[in-house]
Amino acid sequence: MTSTYDRLVGLLAKSFGIEADEVAPANTFEDLELDSLALVELTLAAQEEFGITLTDDDLHAKSSLTEAAEVLDAKQVTV
Amino acid sequence: MNADTAVLCGLGTWLPPHAVTNDDLARELDTSDDWIRSRTGIGTRYVAAPSTATSDLAVEAGRRALKSAGFESVDAVVLATTTPDHPCPATAPLVATQLGLGTVAAFDVGAVCTGFLYALAVGAGLIAAGTAGSVLVIGADMYSSILDPADRSTRAIFGDGAGAVVLRSGGADEPGALGTPVLGSDGTGSDLITIRSGGSREPLGTIGAGHPDPYFRMAGKAVFRNAVERMADASLTAARRVGWAADDIDRLVAHQANLRILHAVADRMRLPRHRCPVHLDQVGNTAAASIPLALSHAVTTGRLAPGHRTLLTAFGGGLTWGACAVRWPTITPV
Numbered sequence: 001m002t003s004t005y006d007r008l009v010g011l012l013a014k015s016f017g018i019e020a021d022e023v024a025p026a027n028t029f030e031d032l033e034l035d036s037l038a039l040v041e042l043t044l045a046a047q048e049e050f051g052i053t054l055t056d057d058d059l060h061a062k063s064s065l066t067e068a069a070e071v072l073d074a075k076q077v078t079v
Numbered sequence: 080m081n082a083d084t085a086v087l088c089g090l091g092t093w094l095p096p097h098a099v100t101n102d103d104l105a106r107e108l109d110t111s112d113d114w115i116r117s118r119t120g121i122g123t124r125y126v127a128a129p130s131t132a133t134s135d136l137a138v139e140a141g142r143r144a145l146k147s148a149g150f151e152s153v154d155a156v157v158l159a160t161t162t163p164d165h166p167c168p169a170t171a172p173l174v175a176t177q178l179g180l181g182t183v184a185a186f187d188v189g190a191v192c193t194g195f196l197y198a199l200a201v202g203a204g205l206i207a208a209g210t211a212g213s214v215l216v217i218g219a220d221m222y223s224s225i226l227d228p229a230d231r232s233t234r235a236i237f238g239d240g241a242g243a244v245v246l247r248s249g250g251a252d253e254p255g256a257l258g259t260p261v262l263g264s265d266g267t268g269s270d271l272i273t274i275r276s277g278g279s280r281e282p283l284g285t286i287g288a289g290h291p292d293p294y295f296r297m298a299g300k301a302v303f304r305n306a307v308e309r310m311a312d313a314s315l316t317a318a319r320r321v322g323w324a325a326d327d328i329d330r331l332v333a334h335q336a337n338l339r340i341l342h343a344v345a346d347r348m349r350l351p352r353h354r355c356p357v358h359l360d361q362v363g364n365t366a367a368a369s370i371p372l373a374l375s376h377a378v379t380t381g382r383l384a385p386g387h388r389t390l391l392t393a394f395g396g397g398l399t400w401g402a403c404a405v406r407w408p409t410i411t412p413v
Contacts, residue, residue, distance in 0.1 A: 036300045037118060037339055044307055044343055056304065 004076075005069040007049060015045050023065060030061040050076055082248045085203035085214070087255040087405055089148025089245030090412040092375045093139035094238075094362060095127040101235070108231040115235045120338020124238025124363030126223045132164045133241075137174045137219035140241035140371070143413035144215060145178070148245035154211035155184040157202050159194025159218045159367040161295075161396075162225055163187060166277070174217065184211065191272060192334050192395025193262075194218055194367035199244070199391070199403060200260035206248045217243040218367030225274060227294035236337070237295075238363030242371025254385065255408030258321040261313045262401040268305060271298045272396030297396075306340050309400035310392045311347040317402035323388055325349060330383050330407070334393035335359035335369040344392075356382045366395070375412035385409040 005025065012018040018032055029039060039061065043054050052075040059068055100123050101112035115121055127136065137158055145151065156178075158171035171185035184205075190197040195218035202214035219241035226233050249256060276291035277283045283291055310333055318328055325348055333341055335358050345352045356377035358369070365372055370391055377383035385407055392402040 035118070037303055037337075040300055040304045040307075041339065041343055044304065044347065048347070056301065 003069075004050075004072050005065065008046070008065060008069050008072065011042065011045050011049055015041060025066040026064050028062050028064050029059065029068070034061070036061070046072060052076055082250060083207045083209070084249055084251040084253075085206045085246040085257045086249035086253050087244050087257065087408060088247050088410060089144045089146075089150065090243070090371060090375055090378070090410055091140050091143025091145070091147050092240070092242040092368075092372050092412065093136055093143065094125045094240045094372070095131065095136065097126050097128065098123050099126050104231070104235060108229070108234065110231045110235060118339070119236055120357070120360055121235060121363045122360045125240060127221050127239040131221070133160050133162050133219050133221045134164050134170050134173050134177065136221060136239065136241035137170065137217045137243070138177045140219060140243040140368070141174060141178050141215055141217050144217075144243035144245050147411055147413040148247070150213065150245055152180060153183065153213040153215045153245065155202070155205050155214045156180065157186065157188055157198040157214060157216050159188045159190065159198035159216075160220055161189065161191050161194065161366060162221045178215075180215075190395060190399040191397060192336065192364070192366050192369070193393040193397070193399040193401050194395065195242070195370045196260065196391060196393045196401030196403060197262060197399065198367075199246075199257070200262055200401065202246045203257050203260065206246060213245065213247045215243060215245055217241065218369070218371055220366035220368055222295065222366055225293075225295040230294065232299060233295060233297060236364045238365050240362060240365035240368040240372055242368045242375065244371055253408075254406055255410070256406065258317060258404030260401060260403040261317045261320070263309065263313060263399070265398045268301070268398040271301050271305070271398065272296075303337070303340060305398060306336055306394040307343040307347060309398070310334070310394050310402070311344045313400050313402035314344070314390045314392045315348060317390055317392070317404050321404040323404065327388055328390055329354060329387040330377065330389045331355045332370060332373050332377060332383070332389060332391050334395070335362070335373050336364050336394070369393070378410075378412050383407055
């Protein structure tokens with residue numbers, strides 16, 4: 001099964017054209033130059049992808065991809 | 080035959096002549112063509128001359144809509160605006176008089192960027208109730224009169240303009256017949272899109288009121304998400320009310336707030352993005368005028384054709400939102 005991290009990287013590619021080989025688990029969204037609207041777009045896309053509900057603050061500019069994947073995992077467990 | 084359904088039978092628009100490009104703004108503010116385009120999709124907006132008022136724009140659009148419909152009179156005028164000529168009275172009676180419509184019912188509707196959808200629903204209601212056999216519905220806004228000259232984010236987004244449609248009573252099966260509108264609001268978000276001062280809560284000129292803020296303000300990030308979710312969900316509800324599945328929707332003509340919002344709405348509805356006509360690149364966000372302006376542009380460029388199963392949707396301050404289905408009729412925008 002594809003890991004949450006891999007699916008998150010897939011969303012970045014699909015939504016923003018950021019390819020998998022351009023990112024590392026320690027990168028923050030800020031490192032990837034996602035602006036505040038892009039974080040909202042990613043939040044909406046992640047809700048669809050994972051079938052979860054996210055608040056505006058769940059994914060923020062200083063989150064690393066590893067941390068973001070943990071947030072998404074936690075949401076899936078509690079659903 | 081029942082004749083209590085509102086049928087869209089005329090469409091007119093008006094933009095003030097003065098265009099302001101992104102490069103024009105960049106000469107004045109800390110911004111650039113790139114910055115504005117990548118965040119909003121907007122390239123140009125139009126700004127009315129200082130001697131102009133919202134009623135002037137509304138009259139021009141209203142006259143054109145009447146001409147498009149071939150009507151010389153209507154029974155009511157409903158004007159959606161956030162920038163009335165004066166706080167009191169409403170602007171619609173003056174517009175009706177200037178259009179030569181005599182003593183017909185005329186009033187304003189305030190729902191910010193959802194204003195046109197709300198006014199359309201009110202106009203359809205007047206027809207359904209038998210109060211009016213025909214209604215001129217106008218969306219007109221002059222945001223240049225309420226923007227902070229130093230606020231690069233709102234000045235990049237908003238433009239002035241007006242658009243209008245004529246509704247007449249008819250049958251539910253006719254081309255142009257409106258489906259049952261979907262309307263909603265959420266006052267918990269009333270602080271997201273505001274003009275803080277100048278109302279009864281904080282009258283201008285009150286001694287000791289602190290620093291008044293007479294300008295339009297918007298919390299972009301929170302608005303973005305609400306706009307996407309509310310417009311997509313209202314649109315799907317409006318489609319269901321006329322028996323359309325999501326894939327049946329030929330065109331989604333959404334309030335032209337931001338290109339990225341339009342794309343996100345289409346994605347959430349699983350609708351190909353090309354079914355959402357784009358006009359904001361040329362005129363910015365014209366608030367209550369954006370839907371009729373986008374409709375007119377889509378028709379004249381061939382992107383919207385008679386028979387298209389079309390959804391109109393908008394989101395704005397309040398918070399407010401709405402959607403309405405219409406099978407596009409054969410009309411010539413003026």
